[in-house]
Amino acid sequence: MKPCRPRLLLATGAFVALSACAPDISPSSYAVGSVGQVNRTVRGVVISARPVAIGGTQSGVGAGAGAVAGGAAGSAIGSGVRANIAGAVGGALVGGIIGAMAENAVTRQSGTEYVVQTENSALLTVVQGGGQELSVNQKVLVIYGSQSRIIADPS
Structure with missing residues (x-):
């Protein structure tokens, strides 16, 4: 199995970046x-x-970041090419869903x-x-x- 430390850092960075997505809705912001x-x-x-x-917002940034991070992390699953591809696809799907949910929660x-x-x-x-x-x-x-x-x- 491949080490996934860089992928974990990528996933963590993507979700941390979502916290900057919340728009400023105060009456003092133009x-x-x-x-x-x-x-x-x-x-x-x-x-x-x-x-x-x-x-919260649903701009797609969270879903995209989650899909990239999930795909990267999922590609480390298994020992063969097919297993890596299946893991990447599954990871991208799950990561996209989790990323969209995270974006909505963080920007509420x-x-x-x-x-x-x-x-x-x-x-x-x-x-x-x-x-x-x-x-x-x-x-x-x-x-x-x-x-x-x-x-x-x-x-």
Whole structure:
């Protein structure tokens, strides 16, 4: 049987790299494409706030990394060419499934769902990540955009 220490390091590195996949969903984070864009803002009051779970990403990075690592580790199974190929295929399948599950788990986050009543009595609901906790009856600004945000009204 071949030593699989480099393969084990590859697999470990792939799963550790997944921890960097979680997007920053806080109201203080902006994408580069949002810089310089004008957004409409309205005043309102928070009428409801509740914690929610924000599902993890499924970009395929975890599945791909898991498949590569699983295939590399699986290829060390057996002593013949056929056994190595079967091990690599099986390892890639299992590694891909485990990698996808790991990516989803690592990128899952907590957030808050806010219901805001605007000055013209419209009700808006926005889910956003942590970073700034707002309370019921707090005056806020709702910033419309590709990623709408709710922030405290400083006035």
